Amino acid sequence: MVIYGVALLSLSFIGGQLLGEMLGEVLGIDANVGGVGFGMLILIVLKTLLSKRGFFRDGESQGIEFWNNMYVPIIVAMTATQNVSAAVSAGMLAVMAGLLPVALCFLTIPLLSRFLKDKTSL
C-alpha cells in the first residue's frame, strides 16, 4: 500500500526531526541539530529491516519514490521564494563558494586515489 510507504517516510521524518530538536535542547542551541540527516538514517535502517522481513514491497516503495521524484521541483519552488534580490549584492561570494570547493576537491582526487589504492592492495 502506497500510504504505508508515505507513513514510514513520515515516521522517519518525525523521528529524525524530534531527535534533532532534542539534541539542540541538550546542547543549548536554539536550532534543529541534524534532524534531516537523522531522518535519512532512520529511513535507511527501517527500510532495510522491513524489506528483509518482506514487508517492504512495490506499493510501499512507490509511496516514498513519489516524494523522492518531487525533491528537485520542491527545491525549485523553495529557491523561487527566497530573498534573492537581497543576496545578489553578495553574488560574487556565491560564485567563489561554488568554485573553490570544486577546485580543492579536484586537486585532492589524484592524491586520495593513490593513497586509498595503496591501502586496499595491502
Next chain:
Amino acid sequence: MERILKFIHDNGLVVAFLVVGVVMIFSEVISKKVTRGKVPAAAIAIITGLILAYIGGVYSGGKKGVADIPLLEGLGMMGSPMLRDFAIVSTAMGASVLVMKKTGVLGAISLLIGVTLSFVSGVLLAFAWGYRDAAVLTTIGAGACTYIVGPVTGAALGASSEIIALSIAAGVVKAVVVAVGTPFLAKSIGLNNPHTAMIFGGLIGTNAGVMAGLAATDPKLVPYGALTATFYTGLGCLLCPSVFHLIVRAIVGY
C-alpha cells in the same frame, strides 16, 4: 477577475505544481537543446528559480521572492521547510545498508574529506567577505557542499532568507562547474576507472553535477560516482547543523 484571483489564492499549492512543472519543462529543453546535456536540467531549473525570485523580489519589494506576488504565493507552500525536508529524507530511499557496506571505507573517507573540504572553504570565503555570525558562516559553508545542505542548515540554524538564497546559489554554481568541467579535467586527475569514480563522487558530492559530469566523461562510471555521492547530502545535512556549527561557533563566538 476578482473571482479568478480568489480561486488562485484558495488553490495556491495546486497552482504551484503547475508553475513548477512548466519551469521543469523549460529547463529540460534548455538543458538538452542549448547545452546539449552538459548542464543538468535540475541545475537550470534551480537557476531559473533564483532568477524568478529575483524578479519577484524587485517587482513586489518583498522578501519572499515570487511568493510575494499574489498569483504565485502557493510556491511558498510547495517550497516550505516541511515539504522540503520531507522530500529530502525520501531521497535516502536509494541507499540501503548493503550499499553502505559496499561503499565501505573508501567511500566513507572520501565523503568525510569531501564534506569537510567544501564546508571549510565556504566558511573561510564567507569570513573573508566580512561575515562573523556563526549561523551565517555555517550556512554558507553548507551551501558550498550542495544546494540542499545549505538551505537545510540555514533553516535549522535560523539564518535569514537572504543568506539561505546565497547558500543555494553557491551550491548551484558548484553543480554547474562540476557538470561542465569534469569531462575536461577527467584525464588529468585519472578519472577513468570505477575506483577513482567512487572517490570522485564522495569528494564532490553534488548529485546532479556528479552524474552529469561523469555521464559526459564516460557513462560507465556514473553508477560508481552515484554510489558515494548519494550519501553526501545526507552526511552534510547531519554534520553541518551539528558538529560543524558547534566548531564554527566555538571559533567565532556568536
